Each structure stands twice: as structure tokens, then as C-alpha cells.
Amino acid sequence: xxxxxxxxxGCDLPQHIIDELEINMLPLVVTIHSHEEYDRKTIxxxxxxxxxxxxxxxxxxxxxxxxxxxxxxKCAVTETPCVYITLSSGLSGTFQTxxxxxxxxxxxxxxxxxxxxxxxxxSLGFGLVVYQAAKAAxxxxxxxxxINTANYYLSHTEHIFTVDDLEYLLRGGRVSRTAAVxxxxxxxxxxxxxxxxxxxxxxxxxxxxxxxxxxIELMKERGTSFEDQIIGISHADDQEAANALKxxxxxxxxxxxxxxxxxxxxxxxxxxxxxxxxxxLTKPYSDA
Numbered sequence: 001x002x003x004x005x006x007x008x009x010g011c012d013l014p015q016h017i018i019d020e021l022e023i024n025m026l027p028l029v030v031t032i033h034s035h036e037e038y039d040r041k042t043i044x045x046x047x048x049x050x051x052x053x054x055x056x057x058x059x060x061x062x063x064x065x066x067x068x069x070x071x072x073x074k075c076a077v078t079e080t081p082c083v084y085i086t087l088s089s090g091l092s093g094t095f096q097t098x099x100x101x102x103x104x105x106x107x108x109x110x111x112x113x114x115x116x117x118x119x120x121x122x123s124l125g126f127g128l129v130v131y132q133a134a135k136a137a138x139x140x141x142x143x144x145x146x147i148n149t150a151n152y153y154l155s156h157t158e159h160i161f162t163v164d165d166l167e168y169l170l171r172g173g174r175v176s177r178t179a180a181v182x183x184x185x186x187x188x189x190x191x192x193x194x195x196x197x198x199x200x201x202x203x204x205x206x207x208x209x210x211x212x213x214x215x216i217e218l219m220k221e222r223g224t225s226f227e228d229q230i231i232g233i234s235h236a237d238d239q240e241a242a243n244a245l246k247x248x249x250x251x252x253x254x255x256x257x258x259x260x261x262x263x264x265x266x267x268x269x270x271x272x273x274x275x276x277x278x279x280x281l282t283k284p285y286s287d288a
Contacts, residue, residue, distance in 0.1 A: 002080070002137055002138075002140065003080075003081050003082065003083060003137040003141070003142070003143050003146045004022075004024060004075050004080050004081070004082040004083075004137070005021070005022075005023045005024070005082070005083055005085065005130060005133055005134040005137055005146075006023070006024045006025075006026065006071050006072075006075075006082055006083065006084040006085070007023055007024070007025050007026070007084065007085050007086070007126075007130045008025065008026045008027070008028055008063050008086060008087055008092075008094055008266075009025055009026070009027045009028050009039040009040050009264050009265070009266055010028055010039075010086075010087030010088075010091070010092065010094075010122060010123070010126055010264065010266045010267055011025070011085075011087070011119075011123075011124070011126045011127035011129075011130045012123045012124045012126070012127050012234050012261050012262070012263055012264045012267065013025075013124070013127040013130060013131060013261065014259075014261045015040075017131060017134075021131070021134035021135065021137075021138055022134075022138075023130065023134050024071055025040075026063045026067050026068060026071060027039045027040060027041045027063065027067075028060055028061070028062060028063055028087070028092070028094070028264075028265075028266035029060065029061040029062070029063070029064065030043060030048065030058050030059070030060050030265045030266065030269055031058060031059045031060070031061070032048065032051060032056050032058040032059075033051075033056060037265070039060075039264050039265040039266045040264055040265065043265055044265075045236070045237065045262050045263065045264055045265055045268055046237060046262075048265045048268055048269065049236060049237040049268060049273040052168075052268075052269075052272060052273055053273055058265070058269040059269070060092075060265075060266050060269050060270070061093075062092050062093045062094040062097055063094045063097065063098075065097050065100070065101055068084070068094075068097060068098050068101040069101040069104060069105060071084070072084075072101055072102060072105040072112070072114050073105055073108075073109070075112065075113075075114065076105055076108070076109035076112035076114070077109070079111075079112075079113075081113035081114075081115075081142075081143040082113070082114055082115070083115045083116075083117060083133065083137075083143065083146055083147060083150065084098050084102075084114075084115070084116045084117070085117045085119050085126075085129060085130050085133060085150055086098055086116065086117065086118055086119060087119065087121075087122060087126060087266070088118065088119055088120045088121055088122055088126070088194070088197035088198070089118045089120070089197055090120070090196065090197030090198035090199075091122055091197070091198070091199075092266075095116065095118045098116045099116050102114050102116055113143060115143065115147055117147065117150050117151070117154070118197070119150075119154050120154055120194075120196065120197035121154055121157055121159065121194065121197075121279075122159065122194060122199075122267055123159070123161075123234045123263055123264075123267045123277055123279070124232035124233070124234040124259065124261050124263075124277065124279050125157045125158075125159045125194070125232060125277075125279035127232065127234075127261065128153060128157060128230060128232050128259070128279055129150055129153040129154045129157060130150075131230075132149055132150070132153045132285070133146050133147075133149050133150040133153070136149040149285075152285060153281070153285070156281045156282045156283045157279055157280075157281060157282075158193065158194075158219070158222050158223060158279065158280055158281070158282055159192075159193050159194040159277060159278075159279055160191065160192075160193050160202075160215045160218050160219060160277070160278050160279075161191075161192055161193075161215075161271075161275060161276060161277030161278065162189045162190060162191055162192070162205075162208075162211045162215065162275070162276055162277075163189070163190060163192075163271050163272055163274065163275045164189075164208075164236075164238070164272060164273060164274025164275060164276075165272050165273070165274060168270060168271060168272030188204045188205070188206050189204070189205050189206070189207070189208060189211040190202075190203075190204050190205075191203050191204070191205060191211060191214055191215060191218070193218075202218070208241070212241075212244070212245050212248055212276075213248075215245075215278060216248055216249060216252050216253075219231075219249070219253070219278065219280055220252065220253065222280075222282055223280045223281060223282055224282065224283065224284070225281075225283075225284045226249075226253035226254060226255040226280065227253070227254050227255055227256070228284040229255070229257065229280065229281045229284040229285075230257040230258070230259055231249055231253075231255050231257065231258045231259070231278060231279065231280045232258075232259050232260075232261070232277075232278065232279035232280070233245055233246055233249075233258060233259070233260045233261075233276070233277070233278050233279075234260070234261050234262070234263045234267075234276075234277045234278075234279075235260070235261075235262065235263060235275065235276050235277070236262070236263040236268045236271055236272065236273050236274055236275040236276075237262070237273050237274070238273075238274050238275075238276060239260075241274075241276050242260050242276060243260075245276060245278065246258050246260060249278070263275060263277070
């Protein structure tokens, strides 16, 4: 029996990859206008972004514990080893919930083979970790090999991103009111990254074109062997900007494997429409 990969909608993987690799993706919860929705199930990203542009202020919460437990139980009953790779524990409580549900299922099915991994990543950076683990599972790798693959990628994945409007980061407590107001007036775009599973600012740039140039500079400083890896780009309803960034990356690095996806509701609720992010490895797996 092959290894079942379970993940949550914070991974922002394109649906065709979810389907192709038979990944069980559980939805994070988005509350908008006092109504709970399931990310990518009962609400789609474009719906969310349109409502946010009209003033909606969505909130998010972790995957419902029952859904996690049911996913584990299904694998336990069929004696299928499974790995749940979660959104970073620095951004969501899903990892802790998954650990609790794992213990509950093991009490009922003590011989079940269930593992939980904190990706320490978000959006397509998280998605690429899941993608590589799911590819390993599809190739027939055993549970230990799949876990080792996931751990390698999460340990070497960099996130560099910018947001279009600081107001959304203000709502999430990432910037001060003064910074948000001044940033909007001066058209300042923050450049941020993830460290130890949490978001941190790097610097502030004036103008989107300059931001992309700086993002690529940072990628070239921190990454290597770009021709041997998949670079990810995710965007919050700005396909044009994502395509422009893709062409800049290809021109600067020679990388031909670039995956683009829409940022889902869970991440987009905090980052806001217009966010652009890119993800790359500091050390490709082929160099391990």
C-alpha cells in the first residue's frame, strides 16, 4: 500500500497537481461577513479578493479537527501509511490539532502508521514541499523516504514576497498604522520573508518594478543552481505581475521550471489582493 499524502489548503498547489498526485487536501476555514466558508471548497480565491476589494475583512481558522481525524481514520482502516504536512505552525494551529487527532486515532487503531510534519512554510513554498513528498509517494517510496524528502525541502525552501496594500498586513498585526498610511501615500512596497515558520520584513522599496528587481537579487544571493529546481510564484489575483516576474526570473537565472498558482483564501485573507510571492531552494535536492 502506497503512502497517502494529506495536506491543507494553505499549500496553494494547483488543483490539477492535487488530482494527479492524489493528495488529500483539507480546507482551512475563512470567516467572511460572519459566515464560515471552506477554503477552495465553498469559497474560491477570486470571490474572496473581490469581496476584500469591496471592504470585507475576512478572518481565518485552522482545519476543523473532525476533518483531520476522519482523514487519519480512513487511512487507519485501510492500513495505509499517511503523512499530514501542515501549514506552518507559526501561522496556524493546524499542526497542533493534527498531532492531537493523531493521538486519538492511534488509541483506536494502535498499529496505524500516521505521521505529522510542520512544513514551516506557507503558500506555494509549502506547496512545493507537499509536491515533492507526493511525487516521492507516487514513485513508490516508503514512509521514511517520503518523510525525509519533505524534511529536506522544508529545510531548504526560501520565501520572498511583497504585498500590494499594507492595510491587509495592518489588520493582521504585521505593520503599524503609521507604516501602513505612510506606505500607501509613498507607494512603498515591503519585501518580506519567512524565518522559522513566521513572517518577517526585510526592507521597503518604492515602486513595484523595483520590488521585483530586489526580490530577484535576494533570490540570487540566497539560492543556487536554479536550473536544477522548480521555482514557485504565487499571486493574489495578479496573473500579469506573476507572468512578468516569471520572465524576469528566467532571464536572470536560466530556470525553465517555474510553477505559478493563485494564492488561496487562507493566505490571501491576510496578505490581500495583489500579493506576489516567489519560492526557491537554497540547495537543490540533486546537490544533497
